[in-house]
Amino acid sequence: MVGSDSTIEFASKLYDSLAVGFSLDEAVARARLHVMEWGQRQRPVRFDWGLYMIYMQACEAVMFPRAQTRAVKSHRTRVQREHDATVTTAHELARGIDGLSFGEIMSELSERRVLILGRFSRRRLPILQALKKKLSELPHGYRPELFDYDKPRSRDLVEAIVGFAALSRFIIADLSEPKSIQSELEAIVRQFDSVPVAPVINDSGKEYATFRSIQRKDQVLKPTLRYRSIPDLLEKLESELIPRTEALVAVARSTA
Numbered sequence: 001m002v003g004s005d006s007t008i009e010f011a012s013k014l015y016d017s018l019a020v021g022f023s024l025d026e027a028v029a030r031a032r033l034h035v036m037e038w039g040q041r042q043r044p045v046r047f048d049w050g051l052y053m054i055y056m057q058a059c060e061a062v063m064f065p066r067a068q069t070r071a072v073k074s075h076r077t078r079v080q081r082e083h084d085a086t087v088t089t090a091h092e093l094a095r096g097i098d099g100l101s102f103g104e105i106m107s108e109l110s111e112r113r114v115l116i117l118g119r120f121s122r123r124r125l126p127i128l129q130a131l132k133k134k135l136s137e138l139p140h141g142y143r144p145e146l147f148d149y150d151k152p153r154s155r156d157l158v159e160a161i162v163g164f165a166a167l168s169r170f171i172i173a174d175l176s177e178p179k180s181i182q183s184e185l186e187a188i189v190r191q192f193d194s195v196p197v198a199p200v201i202n203d204s205g206k207e208y209a210t211f212r213s214i215q216r217k218d219q220v221l222k223p224t225l226r227y228r229s230i231p232d233l234l235e236k237l238e239s240e241l242i243p244r245t246e247a248l249v250a251v252a253r254s255t256a
Contacts, residue, residue, distance in 0.1 A: 003143070004136070010035050112143045115164050117181055118174030120146075127230055128174060134234045138242070142169070162187050170196040170245050175224065176205045186210075189217050196248035198241050199224040200233065219252060221245055 013034040017027035114135055118128045128146055135144035145168075147161050157180065165171055165188045173185055189197060197214075198221040201207060207215075207224060214220055225241050227233035 003141075006035050006039065009038050111169060112141050113164075113168045114142045114144045115161075115168040115171045116144055116146050116174075117161070117171060117184055119177045119179050119181070121177065124174065124177055127176075127233065130230045130234060131172060131174075131237065134237055138238065140242070158183050158187050162191060165192060165195055168195055170198060170249055172198045172200060172241070175199050175201040175207055175211065178208045182208055182210060185214050189214050189220065193217075193219055194252040195219060196221065196245050196252060198245045200241070201226055203228045219248060221248060 010031045013031040014027050017030045018024070022030065116128050116131055116135075118124055120128070132144040132146055135142045145164065147164060161184050171188065173181055175181065185197065188195065196219045197217075199207075199211075199215070201224050203226050205226075215222060215224070221241070221244055225236055227236055
């Protein structure tokens with residue numbers, strides 16, 4: 001998951017490079033290096049630069065060949081000099097990144113990731129996707145993630161989700177029409193006292209029978225937030241759920 005701000009940084013350099021006649025490979029490389037340099041100035045530090053890929057069919061390496069006028073040559077020279085300077089800086093940054101410990105990388109991930117769990121059916125998925133979009137737009141710098149893709153080959157589904165939960169700031173769990181969320185929450189809450197879980201459910205829904213044993217845990221937000229519609233959920237997300245969950249995050253980290 002990449003941020004909209006880093007995407008703007010990437011796209012601006014990509015198109016600037018293509019406009020002066022760089023090949024697609026050169027343009028992508030320049031844009032990635034720019035985002036690497038930009039990301040190191042953000043707080044917290046951003047690592048989005050490694051996530052950008054471009055897949056397309058192109059017969060020519062240079063997508064927008066330009067007539068070699070004096071103005072174009074001058075612009076290209078300036079861009080090339082900027083790129084050379086960025087390459088030098090990027091080498092220094094890469095050495096610093098190589099020196100990061102695994103613990104530091106884990107801390108960076110768990111500082112911003114919000115894991116969203118729920119039922120990925122045709123009816124329920126749009127609600128979870130709306131949650132993801134809203135979270136990414138909030139000023140907290142969250143990086144929401146839906147676990148709606150294939151599990152790793154070497155792990156079963158619950159093991160894979162537990163791995164993602166371990167590197168999350170907190171978890172939002174939609175209990176509406178539950179399928180596998182019972183086993184997922186049981187495994188997560190049992191293992192991670194410091195990862196808050198914020199349960200939500202639609203207004204007419206009923207919490208599954210064994211949820212009460214989960215709800216008694218200190219890291220689980222109480223009571224479960226109920227919502228009538230997607231707009232109602234998104235409004236309550238910002239006004240109620242986030243402040244209450246961040247309070248649990250603060251308590252968990254103060255006692256860790």
